Amino acid sequence: MSTRLVAVHFLQTIIKPSVAHIGLWTPAASELLLGTALVESRLLHRRQLGGGPARGYFQMEPATHDDIWRNFLRYRSQLAGAVASLLSSSAADRHNELETNDRYACALARVHYARAPAPLPRAGDVAGMARYWKRHYNTLLGAGTESKYVQTWNSVIGAGGV
């Protein structure tokens, strides 16, 4: 299966249902999350290359995961409940779920973006998505670049979008 087909399948079966489940679905959010997964892992690597702490296709670090729960979801019980319901079980190891439960990891990535003060770029604005991802997800400390995001998106999805 081509990377594009894998990406479209991931969008339809993981991103859309999980983000809709927590009530934060928009076309722009779907696109940003797909771009994030592609640039972070190319939907290939569930462990960080080089032995770093990031986990899953969205390459979220356990410390980021914990901060989302401690300082954001804790004060939003309805959203927290929706996210928690994506866990494979109530006793699941949540850090492990980042690596093995794509719907949970996707929901956490969406919530992470929901904490950003700036509105999402419009759907189809690949350059805007790239900048938004770099600033709010990969951050100034991350190795990613806007140009890598755009290059990855264009090589997998192409100019026609999803």
Add this chain to the structure above:
Amino acid sequence: MSVHAAVVIGAVLVALASHATPSEPELVLSLTPGDIARIRPGNETPFESFDRDWGQFEVLVPKDRFPIPAPNCRRNVILRMPAVDPDASDREHRIEQRWQMFRSLHELTRNHIDGVQTRLARGPYMEIDDDGKPVLEYCNAYFAKDFLDP
């Protein structure tokens, strides 16, 4: 290990910076030509590309030549220069500083200069062991904010 011995085998962790603050103490690092395995992006990178990618770059240092232990790292420590936000008010100045360091490091790998001294940030991904010495949690280390002023 003495500083003299460290000079022989690799990069040197010179000292705790005297002006380090409790919230972000920093460490001075001296690099010699043999201490660098690779710099990303490469030597041919033009300033325009460097600027477009927010002035960030990485220096790969073999873990046995990096002065801070990295027990969970297999091969190279990744010393990363943080990016400059494109909306930062002093962006041009900070990009220029990073470009100077980037060029100096490439010159170092080509033996055009003898050494580069810089400053490491303590964290993220750095712990203090029971003896009060820094240890890397993974393979990641970062240049400090005042990396040009060791």
